Amino acid sequence: MTIKFNFDMATNYNYSLLLNSTLIDMYIIPEDNRHIDDPAFNLTKLNFTWEVVNFEDDELQVQMNFECAVCLSPGLQQDRILIDLRNATQEGFFFSPVNEFKGLHEIYQILISDVRKQMVQDDFSATFASTAEDTSEAMTYILIFLMAFDNILGGMMANLAQYINSLQMMLHLPMLHVVMPANVSEFFGLILPIAMFDIIESTYSTELIMEFDFVAEAEFAEEGILGQMRDLGYEQHNAILNLGSLAIFSFLYYVKLVLYALILKPFVYLTGGWGRSW
Numbered sequence: 001m002t003i004k005f006n007f008d009m010a011t012n013y014n015y016s017l018l019l020n021s022t023l024i025d026m027y028i029i030p031e032d033n034r035h036i037d038d039p040a041f042n043l044t045k046l047n048f049t050w051e052v053v054n055f056e057d058d059e060l061q062v063q064m065n066f067e068c069a070v071c072l073s074p075g076l077q078q079d080r081i082l083i084d085l086r087n088a089t090q091e092g093f094f095f096s097p098v099n100e101f102k103g104l105h106e107i108y109q110i111l112i113s114d115v116r117k118q119m120v121q122d123d124f125s126a127t128f129a130s131t132a133e134d135t136s137e138a139m140t141y142i143l144i145f146l147m148a149f150d151n152i153l154g155g156m157m158a159n160l161a162q163y164i165n166s167l168q169m170m171l172h173l174p175m176l177h178v179v180m181p182a183n184v185s186e187f188f189g190l191i192l193p194i195a196m197f198d199i200i201e202s203t204y205s206t207e208l209i210m211e212f213d214f215v216a217e218a219e220f221a222e223e224g225i226l227g228q229m230r231d232l233g234y235e236q237h238n239a240i241l242n243l244g245s246l247a248i249f250s251f252l253y254y255v256k257l258v259l260y261a262l263i264l265k266p267f268v269y270l271t272g273g274w275g276r277s278w
Contacts (some may be wrong), residue, residue, distance in 0.1 A: 001050075003060040003083070003111065007097040025084040026114065028049060031077045045071040048078070069118035069182075076177055078114040078227030085109045099261050116231045117182035128183060136190040144199055167195045174228035193234050198244030205248045206240055 027044040033042045038272060049091040053062040073079045085095060086109045095104050119125040143160075150157040171188050174180055182190065193199070222244055240247045 001062045001064055001081075003062065005058045005095070005097075008057045009060075010096045020198070023088040025082075025083055025087070028072070029080040029082055029112075031073065031075065031079045034075075056275050063215055064235050065121065066118060072115050073227060074117075074120050074179075076179060076226055076228065078116060078230075080112055081115050083111040083113075085111065098266055108269070112225050114230065116227065117180075117185055119182045119186065122163075125183070129186060130186050132190050132237070136194065137226070139194045140199055143197070147197075147199075171195055171232070174226065174232065177226070185228060189232050193244065196244060197246055197249070200245040200248060202241060202244060205245060210240065 002157075026048075028048070030041075030046065046066075048064050048066040050062050050064045052060065053063045085104060088095060115233050119128070126170070146157050146160060171192050174188075225237070234242055237240070243250070
């Protein structure tokens with residue numbers, strides 16, 4: 001689990017001190033009180049241990065080990081994790097921005113976030129995750145190659161697009177309230193950017209052109225977007241962010257139309273058709 005702060009934090013101390021459970025308190029909140037509705041439900045299955053593995057700049061990384069990983073978020077909606085930082089903030093000003101002698105504001109001292117479906121933490125799951133990431137990376141490079149040399153390769157991209165369209169429908173099955181297991185959800189999340197032609201990171205594309213309020217978008221999306229869809233990467237309602245690289249490609253297409261209408265078309269008209277043969 002990664003906790004990301006808005007500012008670089010003062011981390012010039014031994015972050016192993018944060019292992020003290022009296023400083024940070026974490027626990028799982030079952031979705032829709034399912035532990036109450038089911039008398040046979042064993043709440044201890046949601047127990048976990050945790051360890052701070054890194055605290056640098058604006059990110060705090062925590063390794064979590066669940067007693068029963070498959071017991072988390074089994075349905076359409078997700079369980080939630082509550083992280084209480086009040087004691088850590090009061091004791092010695094833990095979690096203070098760099099060069100500021102103050103702790104977190106009280107409204108940020110209790111953090112709540114959804115918990116996606118978890119795979120069993122074993123060698124098979126680690127191998128699966130690593131293989132899926134390598135496959136996703138390889139397919140991304142193949143897609144970039146085909147898009148760049150489509151004309152030379154005789155329009156192979158058009159044939160590939162037909163298969164990608166079918167893949168898009170499969171990847172969005174969670175939208176129809178189809179419950180996906182953790183390994184399928186993990187694989188879908190890695191493949192989705194390829195199926196949606198999202199080959200450029202938003203930090204190098206849309207975020208350079210526009211400004212987005214990610215905090216407000218995330219808070220608004222919590223009530224309106226299924227947890228399984230957020231696992232796929234749909235963490236906001238903003239169409240530009242959801243489109244990703246497609247938003248940039250669409251923008252370039254309209255730029256092309258404008259250039260044609262304002263430059264090429266008048267040029268052809270003024271030259272009496274010479275530009276058409278050129």
